[in-house]
Every structure is written in C-alpha cells, then in structure tokens.
Amino acid sequence: MKTLLVMDASPRKDAVSRQLTNRFIDRVSAKFPDVRIIHRDLGASPLEHIDDELIDALRREPETLSERQQAARQASDQMIAEMDDADAIVVGSPLHNFTITGALRTWIDHVARPGKTFGYDPETGPKGLLSDKPVYVLSARGGKYGDGSPEDPHPADFQSGYLRHIFGFMGLKDVRIIAANGMDMGPEPRAEGLAEAHAKIDEAVNALEAEAAAA
Numbered sequence: 001m002k003t004l005l006v007m008d009a010s011p012r013k014d015a016v017s018r019q020l021t022n023r024f025i026d027r028v029s030a031k032f033p034d035v036r037i038i039h040r041d042l043g044a045s046p047l048e049h050i051d052d053e054l055i056d057a058l059r060r061e062p063e064t065l066s067e068r069q070q071a072a073r074q075a076s077d078q079m080i081a082e083m084d085d086a087d088a089i090v091v092g093s094p095l096h097n098f099t100i101t102g103a104l105r106t107w108i109d110h111v112a113r114p115g116k117t118f119g120y121d122p123e124t125g126p127k128g129l130l131s132d133k134p135v136y137v138l139s140a141r142g143g144k145y146g147d148g149s150p151e152d153p154h155p156a157d158f159q160s161g162y163l164r165h166i167f168g169f170m171g172l173k174d175v176r177i178i179a180a181n182g183m184d185m186g187p188e189p190r191a192e193g194l195a196e197a198h199a200k201i202d203e204a205v206n207a208l209e210a211e212a213a214a215a
C-alpha cells in the first residue's frame with residue numbers, strides 16, 4: 001500500500017464517519033508506515049454544484065474556457081488523478097435521506113467525466129476508464145439498514161447500491177461497504193454498531209497487509 005485516498009463526505013465536524021475514516025487511516029499507517037495519505041474533505045470544503053457553465057467545462061469541449069471553467073476542470077483533473085494514484089480509496093459516507101450526502105454527490109458530478117473516467121461504445125455500452133482497486137465505503141447510519149451487501153439489500157438503503165453502481169461505472173468495481181448502523185438509536189445500538197464497524201475496518205486493513213505480504 002503506497003497511496004491511500006481518503007474522502008470525508010460528512011458536513012458534521014464530530015461525525016461518526018470521520019471517526020471511522022480516522023480509524024482506517026490509523027490502522028493503515030501502523031501497518032504501512034510509508035503510506036501516502038491523500039485526504040479530501042468534501043464535507044468541510046464542498047465543491048460547487050454544477051451549473052450550465054460547469055457542465056460545459058466538465059462534459060464538453062468548448063473552444064475557450066472561462067476562468068471558472070478552467071479552475072473547475074483543473075480541480076476535476078486533480079481529483080481524478082488522486083483516484084488514479086491511489087492503491088485503495090476510503091469514503092466516509094453518512095446516510096442522508098436514505099442516500100449519500102450532497103457533498104459526495106457533487107464530487108461525483110465533478111469526477112464522472114466522459115472520456116476521463118468513463119467511455120461509451122455504441123456496441124458494448126458504457127466502459128469504466130479507471131483501473132480497478134478497492135473502494136471502502138464507511139457508511140454511518142442513524143437507523144439500521146443491514147450491511148449493504150448486494151445479496152441482501154435493504155429496501156431503504158439507496159446509498160450502497162448507488163455507490164457500487166457509480167464507482168463501477170467509472171471502472172472501480174470492487175466496492176466494499178462497511179456499515180455503522182443505529183448511530184442515532186441510543187447508546188446501546190450505537191455502541192454495537194460502532195463495534196461491528198470497527199472490527200470490519202480492522203479486518204479489512206489486516207487483509208490489505210496480508211495481500212501486500214503475498215504480492
């Protein structure tokens with residue numbers, strides 16, 4: 001593990017998902033002391049919502065770009081390069097209104113770019129252009145929605161399936177959901193949900209270490 005991209009998508013400073021991403025970073029740093037962590041705080045520094053001008057910059061090839069368009073394209077190129085550079089990606093993702101936060105959704109609007117992260121073949125359809133690597137989604141939920149597995153989806157969890165689909169659409173097909181359920185259900189369910197998520201994070205990082213040792 002040389003490079004880990006970590007994104008926090010919670011608008012809250014004292015967020016559960018931030019505790020989870022921090023745990024992931026701590027565990028990875030202990031196992032891989034030379035790891036480079038690229039940290040992008042989408043919650044604290046949200047990107048601009050796309051509008052007519054930004055859609056032109058990010059999804060088309062206008063002859064000239066305004067300053068704002070140039071800046072958005074540059075930032076987008078950089079965020080895509082971060083995904084390219086990383087050996088694994090971690091996303092701290094709160095459940096908001098049964099799906100992802102607005103900040104994460106806006107980041108997706110800035111990085112899901114034709115010709116950059118996805119292509120389209122008229123015969124075979126869409127094709128992801130990023131090279132595959134694990135994406136760990138550390139999902140904090142107020143209530144209980146299962147473990148985000150595709151085999152046993154919860155009907156109100158519109159986060160897990162969506163993230164699996166959109167990352168897969170860009171070529172990142174190995175999306176692993178680690179859920180912290182019951183965060184707003186009182187002390188006991190919260191402690192239980194956190195313990196489960198912590199154990200899964202530790203397990204995931206141990207597996208990364210074992211993979212690296214076997215390579």
Ligand SMILES: Cc1cc2nc3c(=O)[nH]c(=O)nc-3n(C[C@H](O)[C@H](O)[C@H](O)COP(=O)(O)O)c2cc1C
Nearest residue numbers: 010015016017094095096097098140141142143183
């Ligand atoms: C705007 C908003 C919408 C929320 N929607 C849901 C929801 O649909 N289902 C749920 O179980 N919890 C919901 N919650 C609770 C959060 O999922 C819960 O507090 C979680 O811990 C947030 O993650 P964070 O602590 O990382 O910010 C919502 C919270 C906020 C602020």
